[in-house]
Amino acid sequence: MTSYLLYALAGAALCGIGLFGLLRLSHLLRKLLAFNIMGSGVFLIMVGLPQHQSGPDPVPQALVLTGIVVAIAATALAVVLIRRYYHQSGMTSLEGEAGSREGGPL
């Protein structure tokens, strides 16, 4: 067992934590942070797992870099949306209005 595998396993734990936050928390910014935690978990697995098997591998590193940019773009978009939503409705979560009862976290 190398330390890289430890990264991957830590990634698995982060994924679980992030998923919990995404499903359970209702404040939208917290949800977004949970998403980012889960994303970090995925990136850790992505780099750690191949590195453990065959040493440093630039391909997953590049993939993760791309993935981070995509995640940043998504996060930024989400923040803009959430701020506008807050501005228009004064709410910080999706629940709270009768119309949205039917929907849960997803």
Place this chain on the structure above:
Amino acid sequence: MIRAVRTCFIALACIAFSAVLAASIWAIAGDPGQGTLPQLLSENMSRSGVEHPVTAVLLNFRSYDTLLEIGVLVIAGIAGISMSKTTSLEDPELRTSDPLLYALQRWFIPLMLVLAGYLLWAGADRPGGAFQAGAVLAATGVLMRLGGIPMDFLRPGLLLRLGLVLGFSVFLLAAVVSVIGGDAFLAYPPDMTKPLILVIESVLTLSIAMVLLALFVSAPVNDAEDPEEGDPS
């Protein structure tokens, strides 16, 4: 009560998920690596035009990913400015007037600009590159904005939009140039590889910084909205 039970349930499910995931990782990690890819990569490095493998993957071998990735960033930027006030992105309320900040700014802004330039240049043979440089550049912008230094280009005019897509368009043009020479999409002409990648990296840095900055400053929103379809208003 129900809430607590629900929380427990979700927590258990998430722990189970992590456990299964870890077990899978363990199982996969037990197998010897199949990867012939790193080897293949190092064999082809000489043709990639750059020395650093990650940059080579990003901007040459898997440049299509990067092209689309910049597209994603531009989309976020577009969606961001579509929500912003139409007159100005500057909001005096968000300006701080802290003397320490002013002092820091004078030192930090030039320093960060140099750092961004270095990161861009370093990308050729060691960790670094367009995105890192862009991020630092954007941070510089954020600092400038907080300090109230006017940035006219951030008004949502043509200039801003041009800035958003500059990097993307140059990348796209570079991608399509090769087609005229009868080559595949995104295949750089062999002797042009290095300068092309350099140009792409530089403009990408600018655009990435621009997008991030635009997203940062575009948050104060306007109240105007579309009526829902079928609403009498």
Place this chain on the structure above:
Amino acid sequence: MTLWLMAGLLFTPLAWAVLTLLTDFVWGRRVTWVGILVQVLVSLGLWLTVAQHGGFYYDLGGWGAPLGIELRVDGLAVTFVLLTAAVASACGLHAGVYIDQHKPWHRYFWPLFWFLWSGLNAVWLGGDLFNLYVGLELISLSAVGLVALGGNANALRASIRYLLAALLGSLAYLLGVALIYGQFGTLSIAGVVAWLDNHSAPAGPGLALALMITGLALKTALFPLHRWLPPAHGIAKSPVSALLSALVVKASFYIAARLWLAFGESLGSLAAAQMVGLLGGAAVVWGSWLACKQAQLKQVVAYSSVAQIGYLFLLFPLTYSVSESVSLQAQQGITLQVISHALAKAAMFLAAGNLILSVGSSRIDALAGVSRFLPFSLFSFGLAGVSLMSLPPSGGFAAKWLLLQASLGSGQWWWALVLLAGGLLSAAYLFRIYRASFAENPETDQFFHPSKSLEIIPMVLAVMALGLGFVSEQVLSVMALPFAEEGAP
């Protein structure tokens, strides 16, 4: 020639996204017309090329897999490229007239529209797992941007929910990709298949497939992960709803289907296949039931998407450990279902938009007496409905026929019952709308006739969906074409 076509296909939408970002709405519309023309011609050209010479792999940047990214240009992919060209240009043309050009933020419709189109093309052609992820994100973010464009609090709530669901789905997919790369050391689908052909299936990556398919199912809004879809599709502007329902959800399904067909035999299991099918069946029933309960016209159409998506997931049980011919029938049936649903649902949303414009209300009961004016859009709506109810001679019927054959041929007769029940349930919610329009209401005297160009577009799509049944054989024959050779010609 092929080289130019491919470059044109990849370059045009991205380039037009840039161009339209630099213009205002009216100019963006004009520029878009040119772009649509180019894109339709290129797609048609590529389709004809593949129909004549068979499919091929296209190495981007001249780097083949596994080092580079290869595009898989086969009959199925070009058929979907062509479908996208048809539906997206219809929505684009409709939107140009439908969307209010005086709101300043509407200029951003065009770049988002073009980015969406490029993302769709990237997904149809993608042969690289990670590239598909980027393509998916391109689609999701531009779709969310389109839903949120200028929206009020409700639209924003819908788009935030949509965004979160899409992001979670993508992450699950990416996690699967990470595991696959860890196991197989390659990102090319073809590479993994080649490896699996020569080795016995390892135990680890089963979870990878499960994760990827779950994530994609979330993005496709498979029951019970469907709750983000109706608000988003219902509240967006009609041309946007049409794009989302017709194409965007299909993109993630398409990847799931490709993965299942490639890896399912080795990494999947019978229980998983039946489970996915069961969820599909539940989606058909539950989606239809909820569609019956909606008071808003577009909500009915949106819930109908949930139900129709259920059919698609019958692919999983009908292709797992069955004979070659049954599997082929199922694949053909699902393909036809995707195409006919895309055409019919786009037609339906566009027609619904026109109807809402005409009567000035989005409620179903506001339609009372409308059929007296015999609006063209009501016809389009009705014809599209025929395809959704999978009644002959529509493409939906052809799809249902093939799926029935597949389910009876494989002895899984319970899916046949789902198919039949689904048809009846969809009739239940669609005839509710027809019924409302036939009711006599002497008070209805205000009726606004939308411009001809708005009315003609959904009609063209609906007729295509209806006529698809007659040309199914020709459409399917292009998909069955073998690969001409490995590598780009």
Place this chain on the structure above:
Amino acid sequence: MTLEEWMPVFALMISLVASVGIFALPETGYVRRTSVNLGAAVLKLVVVIVMVWGVFHGVNYGVSFTMLPGVTFVLRADALSMMFAGLSAVLWLLTTIYAVGYLEDSPNRRRFFGFFSLCVASTMGIALAGNLFTFFLFYEILTLSTYPLVVHRGTEKALRAGRTYLIYTLTGGAVLLLAIAWLHSLVGDLSFRDGGHLVDADPDIHRSLILIFILLVAGLGVKAALFPLHGWLPQAMVAPAPVSALLHAVAVVKAGAFGIVRVVYDVYGVEASSDLGLLAPLSWLAAFTILYASTRAIWQVDLKRRLAFSTISQVSYIILGIALAGPLAAVGGLVHLLHQGIMKITLFFCAGNYAETLGIHRIDEMDGAGQRMPGTSLAFTIGAFGMIGAPPLAGFITKWVMGSGALAVNMDWVILVLVGSSLLNAVYFLPIIHRLWFRKGKETWPEERTWGRLETSPWLLWPPLLTAMMVVVSGVFASSQFSPLAWAELIVLREISE
């Protein structure tokens, strides 16, 4: 494509094109719409007559192309097709004339005639379908295109009837589809062939074949209004009279009956069907439907509802004739396809005339209508006597041939059914005739409209008189070469000579 291939396409396309044309014309384009309508109907009649002549002389009209892997779309004209096609072509012309008069000055005529033509087109498709798949295609289109006609008036009652109609027919359609798909996956052949093609089926699949047959009959039985699937028909009578006349008395129910004939004769084959033990239960069901519906008809006070129950009863004659498995009985059943059509359309035309001219809907309002409307009442009387089976009218021929056929296959109980049904028919028709001619009417009618010297508009008067005349002619000249009877004999001859 040769002319032989084009002819069935023409026959199908004429009404389809007419339908599109009507939708394209404006609501106020009354003259143009009527000319399109009548022109198309006449043209179609000519095409069908040419085809009848051709089929009689052994020309093979047919066209086919592959629609889906393993499934072809086939249009083909054989003697049986032409019987149904001829019926629908002749009656389309008459009903169009009638409908033009009936709907004068009412709203939504463009919608009405557009969907009406579409219905006729699908009827033609059903007649010319060369396999079960093609048949099903048009069968479902017929369902869809009749819905707007049923709910035409847009009242709450009409909308409710429309819903009932849909629930029945769409469910029936789904069952039918399941049966067809199953059959296809089992034997891979859905074509209609004289004599059928399942005689030599593998004994292993016999049980499946029996199940499929039950599903097929259940699916088709909805439209044929077989007991207990008949519930939609009386409700659907809220539609305007021309719709009830052509569609519910002729096209839709006949489509179901015609489908059962096709299944028994051209898919399973009489031999296979009776070997599988399928025909005896079918004949019992048909006989029960005949008696049950006739009994129900007695209690109906609404004229059109009484006629509707009469339709349910009469259509089962066709099925009974087929199910008896003897050639003569089959002739009786098939000829009733035509006879019932012309008799029942006469009755519905007349019912429409009473409603439109005098506002009469209920039977107890009909006292003395014979003096006020002698032409209509004469036609009604002929039609009613035909139904009862009085010689020398068309209905008599049916019952006579079918009775002899039943005796020929030693099914004597059928005679009892026939006699019983005739008695019941008399019980529910004779009182009406009595009221028409022998009771003295009240001074005023519920809603009277006048047309000067004429009893009603000539557009309304001539169609029932013409069809009544046909009832007489096809009865009296039953033994001539081109009578319905002769054509039915030709069909059966061709079927059993295979």
